[in-house]
Amino acid sequence: MNVIWIRSDLYEDIIGAVKTFLPYETGGILLGYVDVQENLVVTKIVDPGPEAVHRKDYFLPDGSFQQKEIDKVFQETEGEETYLGDWHSHPYKRPFLSDIDLDTLQRIATHKPSGTDEPVFLIVGTNPLKLKCWQYSATKHEPIGLEIRIWTDNL
Numbered sequence: 001m002n003v004i005w006i007r008s009d010l011y012e013d014i015i016g017a018v019k020t021f022l023p024y025e026t027g028g029i030l031l032g033y034v035d036v037q038e039n040l041v042v043t044k045i046v047d048p049g050p051e052a053v054h055r056k057d058y059f060l061p062d063g064s065f066q067q068k069e070i071d072k073v074f075q076e077t078e079g080e081e082t083y084l085g086d087w088h089s090h091p092y093k094r095p096f097l098s099d100i101d102l103d104t105l106q107r108i109a110t111h112k113p114s115g116t117d118e119p120v121f122l123i124v125g126t127n128p129l130k131l132k133c134w135q136y137s138a139t140k141h142e143p144i145g146l147e148i149r150i151w152t153d154n155l
């Protein structure tokens with residue numbers, strides 16, 4: 001099982017955002033890189049943006065805001081840190097991929113400008129509070145579970 005490494009402060013940011021927005025959904029974008037062992041390393045989270053729509057069963061990020069943030073990080077890191085995927089919450093539900101999530105994940109995988117054909121979806125359920133992550137496999141054409149690990153910088 002491949003691993004997705006999430007830096008501890010970013011993990012706390014995700015949990016904090018999920019709780020802040022309850023009972024509504026929220027989410028964001030995961031930026032980072034793929035290491036030599038094909039594991040994913042998350043180094044930055046992009047917020048949903050000022051025009052994002054948060055509902056109980058629905059979340060629509062501010063796409064133009066997020067694209068600007070992605071471009072900024074790409075330039076600042078000279079292309080080392082790029083779009084890995086998306087995360088969003090499922091208030092009062094378990095973390096699972098809904099049919100809509102599955103469609104969205106497939107759409108991102110086949111959408112050239114996304115920059116990846118193997119995007120990641122991280123879902124945070126709050127009943128119980130739990131994170132689950134999947135990566136779309138370009139060869140198997142289906143999402144594969146990733147093991148989530150938390151890492152701490154400079155400690």
Ligand SMILES: [Zn+2]
Binds near residue numbers: 089090098101123
């Ligand atoms: Zn969902």
